Amino acid sequence: MNTETAETIETARPSVRRKRPAAKTAERKPAKTAREDGRLKSTLLLPVDVDFLLTTLAASQNLDRSQFAAKLLDQGMRNYAMYEALRPFIPSVRAKSAAQATPVIGGDPTD
Numbered sequence: 001m002n003t004e005t006a007e008t009i010e011t012a013r014p015s016v017r018r019k020r021p022a023a024k025t026a027e028r029k030p031a032k033t034a035r036e037d038g039r040l041k042s043t044l045l046l047p048v049d050v051d052f053l054l055t056t057l058a059a060s061q062n063l064d065r066s067q068f069a070a071k072l073l074d075q076g077m078r079n080y081a082m083y084e085a086l087r088p089f090i091p092s093v094r095a096k097s098a099a100q101a102t103p104v105i106g107g108d109p110t111d
Contacts, residue, residue: 038091039066 032040046054058068077083 039070044069 034040054065058065
């Protein structure tokens, strides 16, 4: 490097930094909240043929797609052994079982 270039670099004014606007915060989707009827909105990606069958079979039973899909999923999940273990944690099952609970025979009625 020659001396002329070195002097130019040393005496050059530092570049003025431009102020950037603050970054916009990313809009987050709200947490899943239950609707008034107790349902949650979920998205499923289905193959075209499954979508067609779901639509057609739901219409044949006079149900909307959501009701029919929920019915199919509920019936299908009952086939898994883990369903019985998870059953006490399902809100709708918990409410039904509490309403149908029978007192313990020989138990203290003041309990």
